[in-house]
Amino acid sequence: MMELTRKGEYAIRGIVYLAQLPPGKVALISEIAEAADVPQTFLAKILQSFAKIGIVKSFRGAGGGFTLGRSAGKITLREVVEAVEGPIMPNRCLLGAGSCERDGTCGVHPVWREVQGKVVEVLEGVTIEELAARTR
Numbered sequence: 001m002m003e004l005t006r007k008g009e010y011a012i013r014g015i016v017y018l019a020q021l022p023p024g025k026v027a028l029i030s031e032i033a034e035a036a037d038v039p040q041t042f043l044a045k046i047l048q049s050f051a052k053i054g055i056v057k058s059f060r061g062a063g064g065g066f067t068l069g070r071s072a073g074k075i076t077l078r079e080v081v082e083a084v085e086g087p088i089m090p091n092r093c094l095l096g097a098g099s100c101e102r103d104g105t106c107g108v109h110p111v112w113r114e115v116q117g118k119v120v121e122v123l124e125g126v127t128i129e130e131l132a133a134r135t136r
Contacts, residue, residue, distance in 0.1 A: 004081070004085065005084075005085060007042070007046065007084050007085070008081055008084050008085045010036070010038040010039075010042060010043060010046060011046045011050075011080055011081075011083070011084045012077070012080055012081070012131070013036035013037065013038055014032050014033075014036045014038060014043050014046060014047060015050070015055065015056070015068075015075070015080050015128055016036075016128060016131050016132050016135050017032050017035045017036045018032065018056065018066060018067065018068050018072075019068060019072035019075075019128045019129060019131070019132035020132045020135070021067070023071075024067065025067065026059055026063065026064070026065040026066065026067050027065045027066055027067070028064075028065045029043060029044050029047070029065060029066065031065075032047075032065075032066065046084060047066050049083060049084070050069070050080075050083060051066075051069070053083060054069040054070065055068070055069050055070075055075060055079060055080065055083060056068055056069050057069050068128075071129070072127060072128040072129035072132055073127050073128075073129040074127070075127060075128040075129075076123065076124050076125075076126065076127055076128070077123045077124075077126040077127070077128065077131065078120060078123035078124045078126075080128065081123055088116055088119050088120055088123070089116065
C-alpha cells in the first residue's frame with residue numbers, strides 16, 4: 001500500500017472525529033458518518049473491523065455507538081492505515097522471499113525496503129491525538 005484507498009481515507013476521518021469527542025462520549029454511527037462525510041454503511045464496516053482489534057469500542061442497543069478503544073495518544077496513524085489497507089508495501093517484491101524471481105539480484109529491492117521503513121516510521125510517529133488537534 002502506498003496510495004491510500006477511499007476506505008483508508010474514510011477510516012482516518014472517522015477515527016479523527018471520535019478522537020475529537022469528549023472522553024467517554026459514545027457517538028452514533030449516523031453522527032460519525034455525517035461529521036466525517038463518509039457513507040454510513042461503509043463506515044460501519046470499518047468501525048466493526050476496528051472494534052475487533054481494539055481501536056474502537058462498540059456498544060449495541062439504545063444509546064449504542066462507538067468510542068475510541070484507548071486514548072487517542074496511544075493509537076498511531078500506522079495502526080489505523082494498516083487495519084484497513086494491510087501492510088505497507090511500496091512494491092510487491094517486499095512480500096517475502098520467492099514472490100519476485102529477481103529477489104537476490106535486484107538493485108532496487110533494498111531501495112523499496114528503505115522506502116517501506118521510512119513510510120512506516122512516519123506513520124508510526126503520528127498519533128490520532130495529534131491529527132485530531134490539527135484538524136479542529
